[in-house]
Structures are given as C-alpha cells and as structure tokens.
Amino acid sequence: MNVIAFNGSPHKEGVVNHALCVMKEELEHEGIGTEIIQIGGENIRGCADCGGCRRPPFVCVFDDDPVNRCREKVNAADGIILGSPVYYGGIAGTFKSFLDRLFFPGTRLRYKAGAVVASLRRSGGVFTFQQLTNYLNLAQVVLTPTVYWGVIHGNTPGEFEEDREGLQITRVTGRNMAWLIKTLAAGGIAPPEEIKRERTNFIR
Secondary structure, rough: OOOEEEEOOOOOHHHHHHHHHHHHHHHHHOOOEEEEEOOOOOOOOOOOOOOHOOOOOOOOOOOOOOOOHHHHHHOOOEEEEEEEEOOOOOEEEEHHHHHHHHHHOOOOOOOOEEEEEEEEEOOOHHHHHHHHHHHHHHOOOOOOOOOOOEEEOOOOOHHHHHOOOHHHHHHHHHHHHHHHHHHHOOOOOOOOOOOOOOOOOOHH
16 A cells, blocks of 8 residues: 655755655554655646647656656555645645646546645645645545644744644544545445546537
C-alpha cells in the first residue's frame, strides 16, 4: 500500500512539507509507504484546453514537466494527498496549473483515499481547502474523515508546531487515512459500475 503526497508550495522545506511529513509519519507507522513529491518550485504551464488528453494514450500533450509522470504514480497508488499554501485566498498558481492538467484527462483514483491540507498565515484557508477537495470529489475519491478542516497556520515549520490544534488535525488525518486505505482494501465489496458521463451544454 502506498500514498502519493504533493507539495504545492515553492518552499521545499516549508510549512506544507512539514504537515505532509507529519501525515507521512502516521501513515508509515501503519505500514503504508508515502512519497512526497515537490511541485511548487517547478515550471508548469496551465491547461490549454486543447483536448489532446481526451484521445489515446490519454496523457497531456505538454510532456516537458512532471504532470504525466505524476499521473502514472497517482494511478498506481492507494491514496493521494494534496497540500498547498494559500495565495490570495486560493491554491498557489503553479500547483493549480499542475492539478488542472493532472485531473482533467481523468485518473484511476475512483474509490481510493484522499486528503488535503492548506497552510496560511491568517485567512483564506477554508476556500483553498474546498478548492483542493473539488479535484478529489470529481475524481470520486473517498475523502478521509477527520476532526476539522485541514487548515494549518504558520509562516515557518516552527510556527506550525505552535498551532497545536492544526498539528493534531494533521496527525488525526494521517492516522484516519491509514485506517481508510486498509478498510477499502479489506472491504470485499465491488464498487458500483462506472457510468458513462452525460455532458450537457445549455446553449444550442
């Protein structure tokens, strides 16, 4: 069993990474391997809505950044974690571009486990948290239950350690995600048959 976690912050050793490491510690304590992939510092262009990924082999036509390679990792994983700092009340720009192109062609995450975390200095965390969960909801990911929104405070990892509630939320989320992954694996009940999407435009 394994989880892929994405750090959408440009700060490789910043608050988001620290939170992901806390979750990784909880997951690995339960025997679930976790890989943290740094995305925030990459040069990633936005989706051009060209439709190329809708045709075989169903990959993004821009193949000069980590998006396609990361999709392969995600499709093979048992769970996914998305972590982003708050930029103007939303997901950091580079990470938004990455997520748009990662999820747009579709992923094999249906009924797998997912979790999100957003870091901030003061406000805008719930908006960013909801933006991140939108990607998982539309991919039919099972969101990890936890005790509060995954919103943590601090400009530095040290400040995050002082956010005792945020630290606890992060630990509980990691622990609960391990339980969810094991529960889904042990369920023995096949998921509902996947249906073909109906796409309707209201302008004829």
